[in-house]
Amino acid sequence: MPLFTSAPNSLCFLRLSAIGDVCHAVAAVQAVQRHWPETKITWIIGKVEAQLLDGLEGIExxxxxxxxxxxxxxxxxxxxNGRHFDALIHMQLALRASVLTLGIKAKYKVGFNKQRAKEAQWLFTNKKIDDVTSEHVLDSFxxxxxxxxxxKQSPQWNMPITSSEIDWxxxxxxxxxxxxxxxxxxxKDERNWLTDRYAQLADHAIEQGFQVVLCGSPSEREIQLGENIRQLMTHTATNLIGQTSxxxxxxxxxxxxxxxxPDSxxxxxxxxxxxxxxxxxAHSNPKRTGPYLSLESxxxxxxxxxxxxxxxPSTELPWGARVKGSDLMQKITLESVIEKFQSLTQMQKD
Structure with a gap:
């Protein structure tokens, strides 16, 4: 039996970070909005992540x-203070997030089941989802x-982009x-692909008629990475690393x-x-954390x-098993990425 057989009055979602997981959570929240448009939705979110979701309709x-x-x-x-939700949907495993739930009043506090919960999340919830089989994080959300x-439905997203951002x-x-x-x-730097291979792939794409644009955050290490890629290239890319909100x-x-x-x-x-x-x-399972609509590529x-x-194999290890090492990404060859790029762009032409 579902928790609610008719639309609840109010739901509170807790997913603070990271950017990728917040994108997954948007699909879940918007599924609720489509099914129960009258339900009031509150989302407790991290400071940086809130910048990305600014303007999302119908969410406090x-x-x-x-x-x-x-x-x-x-x-x-x-x-x-003074608010009481029909349910708190606790989608974050970190202990800090669980402590945060202590001051949120809700009839039901829904979390992961004990098999998937980490950092004792199960102690902070009174309802547990049944799912232990989903491979991808988005499916578990x-x-x-x-x-x-x-x-149950396929994920859809409606992320607002303003005309000023399009103009930019x-x-x-x-x-x-x-x-x-x-x-x-x-x-983490160890999860980046090799700098010279990024540069060679970029040159290949330009030779195929593409404009190449580098993007990333304003952190010093990302700006330096962009510069290193540009210096190793034969052709010219547009470098927007550190220049975008x-x-x-x-x-x-x-x-x-x-x-x-890479996984980002x-x-x-x-x-x-x-x-x-x-x-x-290389480090994490793409079936769990890969780009949901592009797992084939x-x-x-x-x-x-x-x-x-x-x-x-991953089927015999715990969900979310990771591989450690600083040189794993070098196992991804330039040829394998060029081959994927070629087949993907050929499909777009067809």
Whole structure:
């Protein structure tokens, strides 16, 4: 039996971070909105992630600043003082997020089941979703809203992009050519592909008639990575690393014909725009964290690395098993990525 057989009055979603997982959560929240348009939805979210979702219709955002620690929690609790939700949907496994739920009043607090919950999340919830079989994180998020009573459906996204962001893209990528966006940086440097291979792939795409655009955050390491790629290239790419807001980056990914990225937020942002992604994976399972609509076009050495490290395939290891090592990404050859790029762009022509 679903938790609700008719539309609840109010739901509170808790998913603070990261960018990719917040994109997954949007699909779940918007599924609720389509099924129960009258239900009031509140979303407790991280400060950076809120910038990406600004303008999302019909959602009240409560921003939690994790850098503020306990004071940040008290700020959230004060904003929700006197409020009582029909259900709190607790989609974050971190202990800090679970502590945050203590000050949120809800009849039901719905979390992962014990098999998938980490950091004792199950102690903070009174309802657990049944799902233990979904491979992809997005499917497990959709299981939350199915548990509430929303029929199972394919994910859809409606992410607002304003005319000013579109104008910005048109000014910075003023071309009629097809566009390959390379977002080269993962959250850790060891998960980046090799710099010279990014450069060679970029040159190959330009020789195929593409405009290549580099994107990323304003962090020093990402800016340096972009410069290193440009210096190794024979041709010229447009380098927008450090020059976009999250909203402008979303608009750039919308403009792209193809995106190349390691396991990172922009791969999932591109997915919300229906843009094909060539995902590069070694450390984590692309079937779990890959770009949801582009799993066929990922280039993965994950199973190979897993076998070397554990002597077992992913089917015999815990959900979310990761591979450790600083040189795993070099197993992804330039030829394998060129081959994927060629087959994807050929499909677009056909």
């Amino acid at each position: 955002f409560i921003i939690f600043d994790k850098k503020a620690g306990y004071a940040g929690m008290k700020t959230v609790w004060q904003q929700l 959709l299981s939350f809203v199915e548990y509430l009573g929303v029929p 893209v048109n000014q910075n990528i003023p071309t009629e050519q097809k566009v390959l966006v390379i977002s080269p940086a993962a959250s 999250l909203k402008q980056l979303l608009a750039v990914l919308n403009r792209a014909d193809v995106v190349l990225a 937020g922009p791969a999932h942002m591109a997915t919300t725009q229906g843009t094909p992604v060539i995902g590069l994976y 990922t280039v993965s050495v994950y199973e190979e690395c897993l076998s070397e490290q554990y002597g077992k």
